Amino acid sequence: MLSQPLFKDILCQDDFKRSAGGAHCFPDLRVGVFKExxxxxxxxxxxxxxxxxxxxxxxxxxxxxxxxxxxxxxxxxxxxxxxxxxxxxxxxxxxxxxxxxxxxxxxxxxxxxxxxxxxxxxxxxxxxxxxxxxxxxxxxxxxxxxxxxxxxxxxxxxxxxxxxxxxxxxxxxxxxxxxxxxxxxxxxVISACRYCGTLWDQYKLCSSQHCRQLVLTCPSCRKKGLTACCPVCQEKELEATSGASGQTLKEECECTKRRPRVxxxxxxxxxxxxxxxxxxxxx
Structure with missing residues (x-):
């Protein structure tokens, strides 16, 4: 247990930031000790x-x-x-x-x-x-x-x-x-839907199971089945839906390949x- 003076030094009022939300926003909340x-x-x-x-x-x-x-x-x-x-x-x-x-x-x-x-x-x-x-x-x-x-x-x-x-x-x-x-x-709203270009800024996870990229796709495009982050993932998603793909998918896609690391x-x-x-x- 931290002593009260030390606790105040570590967690001053400026360190707390508030925003609207709830427990549902943090389904995997964990507390741990990390080097960084x-x-x-x-x-x-x-x-x-x-x-x-x-x-x-x-x-x-x-x-x-x-x-x-x-x-x-x-x-x-x-x-x-x-x-x-x-x-x-x-x-x-x-x-x-x-x-x-x-x-x-x-x-x-x-x-x-x-x-x-x-x-x-x-x-x-x-x-x-x-x-x-x-x-x-x-x-x-x-x-x-x-x-x-x-x-x-x-x-x-x-x-x-x-x-x-x-x-x-x-x-x-x-x-x-x-x-x-x-x-x-x-x-x-300063960003756009990945597919149609309409203004949109609400992220969803790429629908392809192998990918963890975020994608901006508007409701209209999502209704059309455009739910992946790039054409490569979209194709793999269609293959998985149709049962045509029996391959083990890797964590790589057009999004990561075309972007220079530095x-x-x-x-x-x-x-x-x-x-x-x-x-x-x-x-």
Whole structure:
């Protein structure tokens, strides 16, 4: 049992984030002890969590983003607004003008930084994630490269920001890792159905039994049987339904094969080129 003073130090009020839900959202809830809450794949002894970026309150972060967007519109910004979440998270919601790396796992983030060090050279970086946890490790890793002017991170993450600024610079839904898949603070829908392109942002698991990818498919397309994440999975789903497939399915599909593990950004005159044909994007 933790003593009361120590308990207060570890779990201060800022660490708690509330949202509407219930027990049905967490059917497989477990409590355990892990070396890393969100695995980055770098030993904390090599890159200490104590060497993080400068924490900004939601109010401070809001002012920084406002200034960044104003300067960026005039082509004068030396700042990068960096989303350090996975691509499927930023796809349904992100800060305006952010750089959202097209990475599938947070453990790819260190490699992404290594492959794109020139992009961060002499830049001010404003970093954010869902609740601030990944930024604790991600900002420390970026700082360890000693290429940025400054590294800042949003304290409490998007969740805390939306409590203060539900109609601020973050647009779309906030992805969460439970059966809800997302929570919302504004009415914006910024993503589209994978099949017909209509605006849609409610994830479902790919219907192919071998796959664990998430897919955005609207009710109209689902009624047509379009419930898989890609043509490969859709074909396998049809084979399984018809009983034509007796093969042991593997965890691979078009979605994972066509995406580079570590995207390399196009840089023009020391800045990101938003017009380049790249897997990552300025959003």
């Amino acid at each position: 809450i969100v695995p980055m794949g770098i030993d904390p002894k090599k890159v200490s969590y104590k060497e993080t970026g400068i924490h900004l309150s939601p109010q401070e972060f809001h002012r920084e983003v406002e200034q960044y967007l104003s300067q960026a519109s005039q082509g004068q910004s030396d700042t990068i607004l960096l989303d350090c979440r996975n691509f499927y998270e930023s796809k349904i919601g992100h800060f305006q003008g952010c750089l959202a790396p097209d990475i599938r796992k947070f453990s790819y983030f260190p490699s992404y930084v290594d492959e794109n060090l020139e992009l961060f050279k002499n830049k001010r970086v404003l970093m954010y994630c869902t609740g601030g946890i990944r930024c604790e490790r991600g900002s420390a890793y970026l700082r360890s490269k000693a290429v940025c002017k400054e590294v800042y991170q949003l304290k409490g993450g998007i969740h805390k920001y939306l409590e203060e600024f539900p109609d601020g610079f973050y647009r779309g839904k906030l992805f969460v890792f439970d059966d809800r898949f997302s929570i919302c603070s504004n009415e914006d 995207p390399v950004e196009h840089i023009s005159r020391g800045t990101l080129d938003p017009g380049a044909e790249q897997s990552s994007s300025v959003r």
